[in-house]
Amino acid sequence: MKVGFGKETTVSYDIYLKERVSGETIQLPIKHVMTGGTYRADYDEKTGQFTPAAITDAWLNITYNYSHYYYEAADGDERFYGDDSDGGNANLGIRGIYGKTGAETIPMLKDLAERIETKYKHDGEWITNSRTEKIFKDKDGKEIDLIDLLEKHVTEYSTETVEKLINEGPNDDYWIATAANAIKPLYQLLAFAELRPDGVWSGD
Helix, strand or coil: CEEECCCCCCCEEEEEEECCCCCCECEEEEEECCCCCEEEEEEECCCCEEEECCEEECEEEEEHHHHHHHHHHHCCCHHHEEECCCCCEEECHHHHHCCCEHHHHHHHHHHHHHHHHHHHEECCEECEEEEEEEEEEECCCCEECHHHHHHCCCCCEEEEEEEEEEECCCCCCCCCCCHHHHHHHHHHHHHHHHHCCCCEEEEC
């Protein structure tokens, strides 16, 4: 079963490491439970709970909420540039690994992670930034998550733009875009690349 949970957006990257000849998703020699915004899960009918399923697929889903960190860290690094939809040479962010082998991207992924950490972690501490965010409120003025708004089919709501302080360190809420949260998937992809450096990245 493939499960997706989200609060801020439902769009994401689906990134695969594939066999060069067949184009099939690589099956790793060990099982993993690396999860992203969407992942395969086991369902326990007794408890009604989903838990990540151990799989061998070299596949990871990453929320677009982290994308600005990847574009920022890739800026000026020609390894991450390629043809955009208009045929020009553009910064592709994490998509810059597509079409390259695991071996080629090991240093690329390490560099992205290092650049993000260098910018957002000072003297061993993650910095706190002010960020403009749009929030949703129901007809009674109570803040409501976008996912709840959609699932409950709320038709009467208002929006408000607020300034929030966000610490760039690890956040237990996967959907919160922080530097540390954005770095974690890079190391997960790196693990795939190191296990199968001959594989070729594909995505979206």
